[in-house]
Amino acid sequence: MNAAGEILVVALDPLLRKVVTESVTLFADGATVTAVSQTRATPERLTAASLVVLAARDADFSGLKSVFSLVKAADRPTLLVTAGESGEGRNVAADLKIAGSQHISIPELDIREELRAASPKLEAAMRQARRDRPRGKPVQSPPQAAEARAPAPSAPEKSRPVEHDGPPYLGTVICIGASTGGTDALLAVLSGLDRNCPPVAIVQHMPKDYVADFAKRLDQSCRIDVELAHDGQALRPGHAVIAPGDRQFRLRKGNKGIWTALGESERVGGHCPAVDVMMKSAAQELGKKAVGVILTGMGRDGANGLLAMRQAGARTAAQDEETSIVYGMPKVAFEEKAADTVLPLQKIANWIAGVTLQLPK
Incomplete structure (x- = not known):
């Protein structure tokens, strides 16, 4: 998977946002993963993302309608993770033209365990979505993200630690x-x-x-x-x-x-x-x-x-x-x-x- 750019996780529910972000980070392959609520999913942020991951419970779909429209307009590679049994997630996926392989549906019982069980499908979906990245749109980190995080150095050179035989550390x-x-x-x-x-x-x-x-x-x-x-x-x-x-x-x-x-x-x-x-x-x-x-x-x-x-x-x-x-x-x-x-x-x-x-x- 091409690791350039930023993966943006968008979810209304804080717990679902946390769990999905943790799962996505496992397969980010070096890309920055940023989690935001629906109010922070601005058009600029969505357009700049290399991959958008939408996450929603059955009860969240109405509150995310405006975000769905923004995602459609941004035309970025998109994954949809839905928790629940209503089948509404399939309608959202169809409306956003998200392929079945990029829609991960899990029961709303134990979200963390269900998502862990679905991790092979999540990894495959992320790889496929990144391969299907639309043409002609630059991938760059949005200004909002730059303000919220200090830039990380790229794989700095480190000398590995040696055995410490000196006095014990008793400082701060x-x-x-x-x-x-x-x-x-x-x-x-x-x-x-x-x-x-x-x-x-x-x-x-x-x-x-x-x-x-x-x-x-x-x-x-x-x-x-x-x-x-x-x-x-x-x-x-x-x-x-x-x-x-x-x-x-x-x-x-x-x-x-x-x-x-x-x-x-x-x-x-x-x-x-x-x-x-x-x-x-x-x-x-x-x-x-x-x-x-x-x-x-x-x-x-x-x-x-x-x-x-x-x-x-x-x-x-x-x-x-x-x-x-x-x-x-x-x-x-x-x-x-x-x-x-x-x-x-x-x-x-x-x-x-x-x-x-x-x-x-």
């Missing part, structure tokens, strides 16, 4: 939590960090089967090393670890350094791993020698943990509404006074670099 740790829209947001932040930045601990709400591949993609796109966290893993500068998708994730500190601790599989606040769990452990173990960041996401996970970090003396920030795909988690963090700073996405990496220089070594 950056803790980041994200959910819906977080895959692109994390790429924007991590790709802006210097090779020698403090270690980064990340909780991204994502099905467990996807996290390892997501970590590999970030590792290939960033100057720092990124990998899936394992239990008892020592943190070091220039290194980011992402919590697995089925264990609670904490940080621990002792004379031998700072390391990861994977715990129970029970959900906390509806999530496993939960941002709150990681950040509360950072507050307890690291105190002021930590930095906490809440990125785009639905719900309120992370607000209590970020507040605990701030009360322990850590610097804390939340992504602003304008650049958030879903302004849920950052909004609650701001309202609960957990974030001492609110920033657009493209400024977060520089903010992290600045505050970490000021923290105690």
Whole structure:
């Protein structure tokens, strides 16, 4: 599949938008994947996309009529993912002239599991749609997307880490939590960090089967090393670890350094791993020698943990509404006074670099 350009996922329902975006990202082959609501699916954005993925539940079709018209006018390669049993999706596909192979219909029971089961069909549909790209229309990233994300460097050269026999790391740790829209947001932040930045601990709400591949993609796109966290893993500068998708994730500190601790599989606040769990452990173990960041996401996970970090003396920030795909988690963090700073996405990496220089070594 030609990886040039941007894949635009458009859905009215936030949960469906999140799940479809996660699934599409697996087969994006290096392309940028951006998820937007129907109100942000502008003609300019649709026309600039290399591939448009429309996602809708049965109850969403009436609310997406205007988007359907815009998609038809944009004449871009289009996939349709519908959840439900009404058969209305077939009518929409016919109206948009979407071939049957580019329409993926799943029951509205367990959307995540149903879409996972349909992943071979999704991959094949994406490949076919990209091969069928219309002629004569340039593919470029829209201005809106450029404002919302810091540009990612193209596959920077990295020297692989060597065994570290020196003293244990006992400095600052950056803790980041994200959910819906977080895959692109994390790429924007991590790709802006210097090779020698403090270690980064990340909780991204994502099905467990996807996290390892997501970590590999970030590792290939960033100057720092990124990998899936394992239990008892020592943190070091220039290194980011992402919590697995089925264990609670904490940080621990002792004379031998700072390391990861994977715990129970029970959900906390509806999530496993939960941002709150990681950040509360950072507050307890690291105190002021930590930095906490809440990125785009639905719900309120992370607000209590970020507040605990701030009360322990850590610097804390939340992504602003304008650049958030879903302004849920950052909004609650701001309202609960957990974030001492609110920033657009493209400024977060520089903010992290600045505050970490000021923290105690």
